[in-house]
Amino acid sequence: MLSDLFQLDGETAVVIGATGALGGAMANALAAYGARVAVVGRSEERGRQRVQAIEAGGGTAIFQSADALDANSLRTARDAIAAQLGPASILVNAAGGNRPDATLPPGSDFCKLPVEAWQNVFDLNLVGGALLPCQIFGETMVVAGRGSIINIASMAGMTPLSRVVAYSAAKAAVINLTQFLAREWASRGVRVNALSPGFFPAEQNRGLLFKEDGGYTERGGQIIGHTPMARFGESHELAGATVWLASHRAASFVTGQNIVVDGGFSATTI
Ligand SMILES: NC(=O)c1ccc[n+]([C@@H]2O[C@H](COP(=O)([O-])OP(=O)(O)OC[C@H]3O[C@@H](n4cnc5c(N)ncnc54)[C@H](O)[C@@H]3O)[C@@H](O)[C@H]2O)c1
Ligand SMILES: O=C(O)[C@@H](O)[C@@H](O)[C@H](O)[C@H](O)CO
Known part of the structure; x- marks a missing residue:
């Protein structure tokens, strides 16, 4: 039925980092379309708040504690979620982000960037933010012959942004890994x-975009100035792309793509 394209009833969606702003909004969207949602993260307090918000909207959700950088905790989470909600058929990798210690101050020397800060950003965004969950949840999806994985990349992964060099390189690697896995698993029923x-x-990213008084930083103002829609995004504006990519009916022939939701930022140079 064409009118059922976006229904996710019967699906189990795992959203790692649903404790945060974007992952939380993506979890809301998947639940609103009928998926049973596992809110996965390190903060029990924020995870339970997200579960309550989903339940208040009539959805089904549980909180499952896990550290995306710890393979054992991801395996434990995978098995606990499968026992309660059924095996994951949708995975959203939304744990990630930039780190202040890996952000070059304006005008500072790239040659002095500490390698430990670089490695921490790569670990969070590439290893915990994509590699390990793709391996651990992907393993059971491949056996089931069915799955949809959504990795969160960034503007920074398409063209490097100033100052956030490690974050940009890590997100570029997330896009590349996504394409690799799409090819690897296309014949196994798993879209990536x-x-x-x-x-x-x-x-x-709050410190990069806003001053303490709530006004834009210089960088925040430049970003707005470069965005044709002249504003930042609101997390609920990821809902449409999330539900579409997750749906095994709506996006049945879509894999290996990088879908951009940016108010036109990447469509223009000046
Ligand atoms: N906000 C943006 O403008 C933007 C743009 C492009 C991409 N992203 C990406 O979106 C994703 C979500 O980030 P956000 O902007 O909502 O930030 P956020 O800080 O609100 O959320 C990130 C979440 O990931 C969790 N997390 C961090 N390390 C973890 C770990 N080891 N294990 C489990 N959870 C962990 C954090 O606790 C937090 O809840 C990130 O990958 C980020 O890089 C954000
Ligand atoms: O200004 C910045 O560099 C940040 O706000 C970005 O890293 C942002 O979080 C996004 O990842 C860009 O898509």
Whole structure:
């Protein structure tokens, strides 16, 4: 039925980092279309708040604690979620973000960037933010012959942004890994896509975008100035792309793509 394209009833969706701004909104969207949602993250308090919000909207959700950088905790989470909600058929990798210690101050020397900060950003965004969950949840999806994985990339992964060099390189690698896995698993019934949000206020980027008095930083103002829609995104604006990519009916022939939701940021140079 064409009118059922976006229904996710019967699906189990795992959203790692649903404790944060974008992952939380994506979890809401999947639940609103009928998926049973596992909210996965390190903060039980924020995870339970997200579960309550989903339940208040009539959806089904559980909180499952896990650290995306710890393979054992992901395996435990995968098995606990399968026992409660059924095996994951949708995976959203939304744990990630930039780190202040890996952000070059304006005009500072790239040659002095500490390698430890670089490695931490790569670990969070590439290893915990994509590699390990794709391996651990992908393993059971491949056996089942069915799955949809959405990795969160970034504007920074398409063209490097100034100052956030490690984050940009890590997100470029997320897009590349997404394409690799799409080819690897296309014949196994598992689709793998990336979603690249433009600029959405969240914890991990607040210091780059806003001053303490709530006004825009110089960078925040430049970003708005470069965005044809002249504003930041709101997290609920990822809902449409999320539900579409997740749906085994609506996006049945879509894999290996990087879907951009950015108010036109990447469509223009000046
Ligand atoms: N906000 C934006 O403008 C923007 C744009 C493009 C991409 N992104 C990406 O979107 C994703 C979500 O980030 P956000 O902007 O909502 O930030 P956020 O800080 O609100 O959310 C990130 C979440 O990931 C969790 N997390 C971090 N490390 C973790 C770990 N090891 N294990 C489990 N959870 C962990 C954090 O606790 C937090 O809840 C990130 O990958 C980020 O890079 C954000
Ligand atoms: O200004 C910045 O560099 C940040 O706001 C970005 O890293 C942002 O979080 C997104 O990842 C860009 O898509």
